[in-house]
Amino acid sequence: MAKITAGIACSHVPAIGVAMDQHITDQPYWQPVFEGFEYSREWNKKNKPDVVFLVYNDHCTAFDASVIPTFALGCAAEFTPADEGWGPRPVPVVKNHQEFASHIAQSLVLDEFDITIMNEMDVDHGLTVPLSVMFGDKTPEDDWGTLVIPLAVNVVQYPAPTANRCYALGQAIRRAVDSWDEDINVHIYGTGGMSHQLQAERAGLINATWDQQFMDILVNEPEKARKISHVEFLRETGSEGIEMVMWLVMRGALDEKVTEVHRHYHVPASNTAVGHLILENHA
Amino acid sequence: MAKITAGIACSHVPAIGVAMDQHITDQPYWQPVFEGFEYSREWNKKNKPDVVFLVYNDHCTAFDASVIPTFALGCAAEFTPADEGWGPRPVPVVKNHQEFASHIAQSLVLDEFDITIMNEMDVDHGLTVPLSVMFGDKTPEDDWGTLVIPLAVNVVQYPAPTANRCYALGQAIRRAVDSWDEDINVHIYGTGGMSHQLQAERAGLINATWDQQFMDILVNEPEKARKISHVEFLRETGSEGIEMVMWLVMRGALDEKVTEVHRHYHVPASNTAVGHLILENHA
Amino acid sequence: MTRKEKEYDDIPGTFVFDADRSRQGYWLNQFCISLSKEEGRQAFRDDPEAHMAKYKMTEEQKQAIRDRDWNRLLELGGNIYYTSKLGAFDGIVFQDLAAMMSGMSREDYRKMMVDGGRSPEGNRYKSEWEKK
Amino acid sequence: MTRKEKEYDDIPGTFVFDADRSRQGYWLNQFCISLSKEEGRQAFRDDPEAHMAKYKMTEEQKQAIRDRDWNRLLELGGNIYYTSKLGAFDGIVFQDLAAMMSGMSREDYRKMMVDGGRSPEGNRYKSEWEKK
Ligand SMILES: [Fe+3]
Numbered sequence: 001m002a003k004i005t006a007g008i009a010c011s012h013v014p015a016i017g018v019a020m021d022q023h024i025t026d027q028p029y030w031q032p033v034f035e036g037f038e039y040s041r042e043w044n045k046k047n048k049p050d051v052v053f054l055v056y057n058d059h060c061t062a063f064d065a066s067v068i069p070t071f072a073l074g075c076a077a078e079f080t081p082a083d084e085g086w087g088p089r090p091v092p093v094v095k096n097h098q099e100f101a102s103h104i105a106q107s108l109v110l111d112e113f114d115i116t117i118m119n120e121m122d123v124d125h126g127l128t129v130p131l132s133v134m135f136g137d138k139t140p141e142d143d144w145g146t147l148v149i150p151l152a153v154n155v156v157q158y159p160a161p162t163a164n165r166c167y168a169l170g171q172a173i174r175r176a177v178d179s180w181d182e183d184i185n186v187h188i189y190g191t192g193g194m195s196h197q198l199q200a201e202r203a204g205l206i207n208a209t210w211d212q213q214f215m216d217i218l219v220n221e222p223e224k225a226r227k228i229s230h231v232e233f234l235r236e237t238g239s240e241g242i243e244m245v246m247w248l249v250m251r252g253a254l255d256e257k258v259t260e261v262h263r264h265y266h267v268p269a270s271n272t273a274v275g276h277l278i279l280e281n282h283a
Numbered sequence: 284m285a286k287i288t289a290g291i292a293c294s295h296v297p298a299i300g301v302a303m304d305q306h307i308t309d310q311p312y313w314q315p316v317f318e319g320f321e322y323s324r325e326w327n328k329k330n331k332p333d334v335v336f337l338v339y340n341d342h343c344t345a346f347d348a349s350v351i352p353t354f355a356l357g358c359a360a361e362f363t364p365a366d367e368g369w370g371p372r373p374v375p376v377v378k379n380h381q382e383f384a385s386h387i388a389q390s391l392v393l394d395e396f397d398i399t400i401m402n403e404m405d406v407d408h409g410l411t412v413p414l415s416v417m418f419g420d421k422t423p424e425d426d427w428g429t430l431v432i433p434l435a436v437n438v439v440q441y442p443a444p445t446a447n448r449c450y451a452l453g454q455a456i457r458r459a460v461d462s463w464d465e466d467i468n469v470h471i472y473g474t475g476g477m478s479h480q481l482q483a484e485r486a487g488l489i490n491a492t493w494d495q496q497f498m499d500i501l502v503n504e505p506e507k508a509r510k511i512s513h514v515e516f517l518r519e520t521g522s523e524g525i526e527m528v529m530w531l532v533m534r535g536a537l538d539e540k541v542t543e544v545h546r547h548y549h550v551p552a553s554n555t556a557v558g559h560l561i562l563e564n565h566a
Numbered sequence: 567m568t569r570k571e572k573e574y575d576d577i578p579g580t581f582v583f584d585a586d587r588s589r590q591g592y593w594l595n596q597f598c599i600s601l602s603k604e605e606g607r608q609a610f611r612d613d614p615e616a617h618m619a620k621y622k623m624t625e626e627q628k629q630a631i632r633d634r635d636w637n638r639l640l641e642l643g644g645n646i647y648y649t650s651k652l653g654a655f656d657g658i659v660f661q662d663l664a665a666m667m668s669g670m671s672r673e674d675y676r677k678m679m680v681d682g683g684r685s686p687e688g689n690r691y692k693s694e695w696e697k698k
Numbered sequence: 699m700t701r702k703e704k705e706y707d708d709i710p711g712t713f714v715f716d717a718d719r720s721r722q723g724y725w726l727n728q729f730c731i732s733l734s735k736e737e738g739r740q741a742f743r744d745d746p747e748a749h750m751a752k753y754k755m756t757e758e759q760k761q762a763i764r765d766r767d768w769n770r771l772l773e774l775g776g777n778i779y780y781t782s783k784l785g786a787f788d789g790i791v792f793q794d795l796a797a798m799m800s801g802m803s804r805e806d807y808r809k810m811m812v813d814g815g816r817s818p819e820g821n822r823y824k825s826e827w828e829k830k
């Protein structure tokens with residue numbers, strides 16, 4: 001039986017990818033960001049997943065304004081790193097576990113989640129940066145070392161799905177994984193955040209107190225975390241802090257009680273507060 | 284306040300559109316089909332909607348296999364009749380009530396329906412045939428005589444949303460309409476069906492007994508209708524009979540008690556059982 | 567992974583277009599939908615093999631297209647809404663396509679429909695067909 | 699219909715990209731995303747006006763593009779993920795774009811971020827900004 005053994009939360013700041021691609025992670029600005037990922041990479045080697053279920057958002061790269069799915073599940077054989085205006089990141093093509101992805105798609109629709117199936121899709125930094133964080137430096141000739149099922153969430157056009165809906169989706173993903181008859185180790189990633197605002201006069205907003213509290217309740221009192229309103233995310237964590245609803249999908253897929261084996265928080269990476277959690281699941 | 288005053292169920296057989304476009308509705312084959320629409324057109328003139336919320340499915344025309352949304356809500360300014368392989372139907376462009384459509388989109392997402400927003404979309408016979416049924420002959424130079432908000436439902440790739448989910452979506456559409464602060468008359472259409480199978484050795488299956496029972500319980504016992512399983516639709520009504528889940532969206536948007544003012548049922552139109560209901564809502 | 571049994575497997579004469587079929591028929595269906603635009607139709611008219619070669623279809627799928635083997639197309643992952651675009655390309659209307667797939671003459675099929683269609687009696691389970 | 703008040707209207711210095719803004723900025727955003735492909739960038743480099751003319755933008759929107767008025771672009775329905783493609787076209791990285799939008803020098807903005815970012819204190823409500 002497939003099992004979700006861990007949940008990983010991770011910011012997906014594009015500049016983290018750029019720092020890795022340009023090999024400047026040792027610079028004083030970046031060193032404290034990457035120091036916090038050292039444990040994660042060791043842990044990841046020891047707990048190697050067969051499949052990563054990766055919840056992220058597209059930043060108007062694969063999706064333009066013509067079609068805006070709330071939840072888009074990648075069912076293609078593979079996903080190419082996208083050109084985001086600077087050329088594609090020099091990282092491997094992302095390979096799917098297509099049969100498993102289709103099973104999850106079917107299970108979610110029957111479980112009354114109204115997902116969109118994507119049979120062709122490029123993937124942007126929202127997906128590749130967390131993989132780089134966990135799997136380290138990779139060239140286009142390499143393999144990521146895991147299969148990946150991407151789930152893109154609309155957090156660009158208001159309203160994103162609610163925190164509560166995201167949590168419920170996580171629970172449904174768990175049911176879909178638990179009903180897949182293959183002995184594989186699955187990790188689920190919730191990416192994006194933490195507090196940041198990229199736009200207009202309030203750009204640069206960071207709310208470290210709120211972010212730390214969010215990590216506390218997400219880990220230990222998820223029933224509280226799922227009640228956070230959109231306007232609280234917008235006001236307290238900046239207009240792009242809303243990305244944190246994706247952490248709730250991850251959390252919903254885990255047990256009520258989990259073990260936090262790693263936490264990392266640093267300000268800033270570019271405009272953003274970097275947050276990162278590794279939660280072990282004991283199901 | 285916007286009000287849903289009626290729900291209309293209607294098959295959307297492409298051949299019905301072809302018969303109208305070729306002006307052969309008086310032929311003996313078509314006469315009994317169109318006779319049943321005479322009352323509807325009179326009723327429609329007397330109860331003229333400002334906006335039709337039209338639930339239909341695309342038949343691999345606007346959507347190809349690359350992107351498959353479960354529920355796709357049309358938010359564009361207008362929608363052009365699509366070329367389905369025979370050239371586009373000679374009917375008017377479909378015009379949206381864009382602000383109202385956006386309001387409904389927002390309301391549905393906050394109500395935890397995971398819709399896909401479509402800002403560009405062509406529309407096929409699934410949408411234009413029911414309009415032709417209700418509004419009569421129209422040329423491309425005419426106006427449909429109503430604004431239209433289209434909602435496309437995936438019924439092509441298994442699994443379609445469940446009957447229960449469709450009914451719940453109807454209830455959520457009702458809440459969205461009721462919270463729109465403009466005095467307009469809204470009709471909701473559930474289209475597709477009734478029993479038909481277009482493919483393989485069992486093509487031509489028609490189940491008139493089941494269809495009539497379905498109309499009875501849809502009108503009077505919707506709580507029973509929402510429990511119908513996918514496999515029952517497939518086995519009893521043919522592989523394309525599953526389209527009838529869209530009738531449940533319409534029904535969910537109406538009161539528990541409604542008045543059936545018109546029913547029409549005829550076999551065949553091409554491969555399909557034609558079913559049609561007009562239900563008045565008294566909210 | 568062996569293919570799981572599905573609750574609709576026992577319906578006779580029917581291909582339920584689920585995720586497995588969708589995956590298998592992806593490029594076949596994308597080929598078919600190219601025929602819903604005039605430029606695709608023109609390309610296929612001008613050079614059928616060259617147009618087919620643009621889509622990553624299997625040789626079996628291409629052969630079924632060449633043969634216009636409508637049921638085989640469904641078996642290989644085609645969906646009727648897609649394969650009917652190939653029918654439209656040949657000038658075949660939906661009802662005649664349905665007749666071909668069910669192995670009936672155009673006239674017999676049309677008469678069956680006018681008389682009320684194919685009855686569900688005896689057509690719900692594969693076991694009912696095997697008895698025939 | 700008059701625009702309804704929204705619960706996020708009182709957040710200062712922020713454009714929430716909702717359906718109303720999305721509708722207003724549709725072609726502006728589609729223009730911007732064209733710059734994420736090399737052919738779009740080349741077309742815009744070759745003839746800015748001709749490339750802009752391909753998208754049904756208002757004259758105000760086109761002027762804001764010519765002016766690279768980043769906040770005005772947002773006011774006219776632009777979304778930052780789209781307008782940042784125009785920034786990338788100019789070779790401006792995200793952080794420097796943020797500095798420009800918040801009316802700070804590159805160095806001051808960078809220092810503010812290294813020192814922990816813009817505090818939420820005094821930045822939650824428009825009323826707090828009006829007092830300043
Ligand atoms: Fe992001």
Ligand SMILES: [Fe+3]
Nearest residue numbers: 295409475526
């Ligand atoms: Fe249909």
